Amino acid sequence: MNDPFADIRPYRDAEVPAVLQRLLGDRELLDSIARLSLGQVAALAPALCRPAVRWYLSRQLRGVSDVHGMQMVIKHYVEKVIEDTTAGFSVSGLETLDPGRPWLFMSNHRDIVMDPAFTNYALHRGGHQTVRIAIGDNLLTKPWVSDLMRLNKSFIVKRSPGSGRALLAASRHLASYIRMSLQEERAPVWIAQREGRAKDGVDRTEPAVVKMLAMSRDKQVESFSEVVNALGIVPVSISYELDPCDGLKARELYLRSTTGSYAKAEQEDVASIARGISGSKGRVHVAFGTPLNGEFADADQVAEEIDRQVVSLYCLHPTNLYAYRMLHGDGAGIPDNLTLEAGSCSEAGFRARMEALPAEHRPFALAIYGNAVASKLALAAAGDSSPPC
Numbered sequence: 001m002n003d004p005f006a007d008i009r010p011y012r013d014a015e016v017p018a019v020l021q022r023l024l025g026d027r028e029l030l031d032s033i034a035r036l037s038l039g040q041v042a043a044l045a046p047a048l049c050r051p052a053v054r055w056y057l058s059r060q061l062r063g064v065s066d067v068h069g070m071q072m073v074i075k076h077y078v079e080k081v082i083e084d085t086t087a088g089f090s091v092s093g094l095e096t097l098d099p100g101r102p103w104l105f106m107s108n109h110r111d112i113v114m115d116p117a118f119t120n121y122a123l124h125r126g127g128h129q130t131v132r133i134a135i136g137d138n139l140l141t142k143p144w145v146s147d148l149m150r151l152n153k154s155f156i157v158k159r160s161p162g163s164g165r166a167l168l169a170a171s172r173h174l175a176s177y178i179r180m181s182l183q184e185e186r187a188p189v190w191i192a193q194r195e196g197r198a199k200d201g202v203d204r205t206e207p208a209v210v211k212m213l214a215m216s217r218d219k220q221v222e223s224f225s226e227v228v229n230a231l232g233i234v235p236v237s238i239s240y241e242l243d244p245c246d247g248l249k250a251r252e253l254y255l256r257s258t259t260g261s262y263a264k265a266e267q268e269d270v271a272s273i274a275r276g277i278s279g280s281k282g283r284v285h286v287a288f289g290t291p292l293n294g295e296f297a298d299a300d301q302v303a304e305e306i307d308r309q310v311v312s313l314y315c316l317h318p319t320n321l322y323a324y325r326m327l328h329g330d331g332a333g334i335p336d337n338l339t340l341e342a343g344s345c346s347e348a349g350f351r352a353r354m355e356a357l358p359a360e361h362r363p364f365a366l367a368i369y370g371n372a373v374a375s376k377l378a379l380a381a382a383g384d385s386s387p388p389c
Contacts, residue, residue, distance in 0.1 A: 326370070
């Protein structure tokens with residue numbers, strides 16, 4: 001059977017058993033899990049640890065024969081992450097969205113794995129379908145990583161396919177897959193508003209992402225606005241009281257600022273993923289916006305509306321206010337009603353967290369939190385009167 005999207009699509013139910021068997025036999029995956037759970041013991045005697053890890057995984061995956069079964073296993077781990085690493089998880093706006101409509105959720109991007117995971121969990125808990133997740137091929141550094149992601153409804157975004165012509169073809173292919181998912185297979189989709197995380201805390205949509213999505217339209221019969229409206233784009237704004245990767249991001253931003261460039265270490269993204277999952281996040285909020293509908297002249301106008309909603313919906317935490325005042329002084333003008341979030345991190349605790357970083361990195365770490373306040377204030381100055389979270 002013709003399968004034009006076999007190179008990027010998630011695995012189908014019939015493929016799951018064979019992929020799971022492949023993973024259970026993957027020595028590199030087994031060794032990676034052993035190092036995470038057993039530490040130095042696994043490093044000294046990996047061959048002795050593999051059978052125990054394989055047995056444990058087999059027990060976890062017992063009875064899993066399709067994608068839904070795999071996602072129920074993942075759900076258990078997401079709930080454990082919420083219990084162990086957050087001070088509370090909350091959701092808003094989802095009640096206004098029709099669960100029978102396959103929406104295209106376009107989210108701000110702060111964490112590699114937890115952004116789509118928390119969005120997915122909110123949707124599942126709210127009676128919606130889980131999403132197909134766009135993931136860059138730069139993160140799929142190992143075959144077992146790709147297998148795990150595609151088992152969880154992830155599809156591949158080819159970031160560096162080669163020549164300009166190859167990039168254009170890959171973008172059209174991706175746009176066609178996303179639209180086919182939404183309109184033919186009735187499957188919702190999650191995609192980040194930009195390539196890469198907003199490491200400086202400034203959530204801005206890259207118009208190139210919107211242009212890619214619009215490549216699915218038939219220009220003979222469909223206007224730009226019609227394709228935007230047909231996609232059912234819903235902005236999503238995710239906020240973390242604490243960013244487990246704030247120190248790593250601040251270091252990268254400092255080096256980029258002082259040297260003009262930054263070269264990632266091997267497996268650096270994997271380390272960021274691990275820290276993002278296991279690190280303390282404080283309170284986490286996922287806010288769903290209003291589907292885009294109307295006349296849009298171009299991708300820039302679409303990006304502006306997504307940005308407006310993401311910033312407006314963003315749930316400020318006290319840590320954002322602490323950081324803004326530390327950057328701009330205690331006299332910085334912040335309206336008293338800018339946030340209703342009580343938070344779980346005291347100002348003293350937050351100051352200690354920042355002071356534990358190298359002095360030259362601290363302004364960049366503070367900006368990760370404080371820039372969310374600056375974005376809110378700029379939106380308010382432009383006339384937005386949205387109530388605080």
